[in-house]
Amino acid sequence: MSFCTHTSHIFLNSVLRKQKNMLKKKKEPKTPVTTWSVFLNFLQQLSLAEKSYIEIGFLQNKHKSFLRKRCKYDRIYNTSSNRQLRYLDILNHIETIIQRNSLGFIDISMTAVRAVFSLECEILEQLFKALTELQRLQFLPSLALIHGAHTRLNAWESKMQNRERLKGAVLSKFSLYFHGTLAQQTTPNDMRQLCSKLQHDYYQKMVTFQRKYDAACVILLSDNQVSCDTTDYDSFPIIVSYPPRSPPQLDMILKMISETANDLLNMDKVIYKFSSQEQCTYILTTVEPNIYLVIFV
Structure with missing residues (x-):
């Protein structure tokens, strides 16, 4: 546990104990409810919520604080359920939060909170930048950003067991997109053993499904932002496939992607194409704005 986090724990525990003692003294069985007693009760709840925040406990499902329903972290969860996730938009929001609040911890008593806030924002920034580079299939920038996030996570709160959830998701995608490399x-x-330790072993899921x-x-393919009018299929790199070979039907698959480009803009749409010549059904869908999943049976 970092020094700042440890200090914040001591401070909050001390405040919590004092508030409990004050509350015990003020509480009497037949004492009428006063503004002061209501304030003390609310102060105790606020302290518990703040302590829960420092311990990142509100991210766990077992305990819900009285501020849980209004927690702004819900926005990240709700956004993650949307398949059409725009990483650059999220990065812009994170950078805006950093700029608006970077000078908001002037008081020396807020030093520990400022340290935690800065680390959280930097970790999110690094990981969403990594997702952006993964979408562009950039190996070294993705790797460097994941390492940067890992370094910051090591300096962050050590009690939270699932604190590396987002990092695990990014690593899982990284292991799939650059599986061949x-x-x-x-x-x-x-390689199998290393992937099995990841949060999601996407390559093994692909193998099992096949x-x-x-x-x-x-197959996972990238169009590399190629115009639909082009016939230069060399710019459609195969990201990963199973069986691990370039299928003889690749030209036909790439032609289908070009012909159905407008439909594939809808990331929730699944397209089925039947080839009477080959007696084969092709299934196409969009995984990310420039990456397609193709299955043929």
């Missing part, structure tokens, strides 16, 4: 750095067995439903191939 990472696999070249180690043995297949070690085997369970006997699909001919499952």
Whole structure:
């Protein structure tokens, strides 16, 4: 636990104990409710909520504070449920929050809170920047940003067991998008073991899906912002596929993506194409604005 976080815990625990003692002295069985007693009761709840915030307890489902329903962190959760997630928009919001509040902790007693606030914002900023670079399939920038977030997480609150939830999600996506690159750095067995320790082993999910439903191939492709009028399919890199090979139907798949580009703008839409010549059904959908999942059976 960092010194700032430890100090904030001591301070809050001390305040909480004093408030409880004051509340016990003021509470009598038949004493009428006064403005002062109402204020003390609210102060105790506020202190508990603040203590919960410092411990990041409000992110857990077991305990809900009286301010839980109005917590602004809900906005991040609600946004994450939307498949059409725009990382740059979220980054702009985070940067706005940092700018608006960077000078809001002038009092020396707020030093510990300022340290926690700064770390939280920096961690979110680093991870959403990493997601932006992942969307652009940039290996080294993504890796550097994930490392930066990891360094900041180590300096952050150590009690929260699932404090690395967002980092785990970014690492899981990183391991899928750059599976081929990472696999070249180690043995297949070690690669499987490393991926199995991730929050989500997306590559193994792809393998399991392909085997369970006997699909001919499952592929992730990137259009690299290619115009729909172009026939230069070399700029459609295969991000990852299983079985791990370039399918002979690749030209047909890329043509389908170009022909259905407008429909694929809707990320919730799944397109089915049947080839009577090959007696094969192609299933296409958009994973991210420039990345497509294709399954053919």
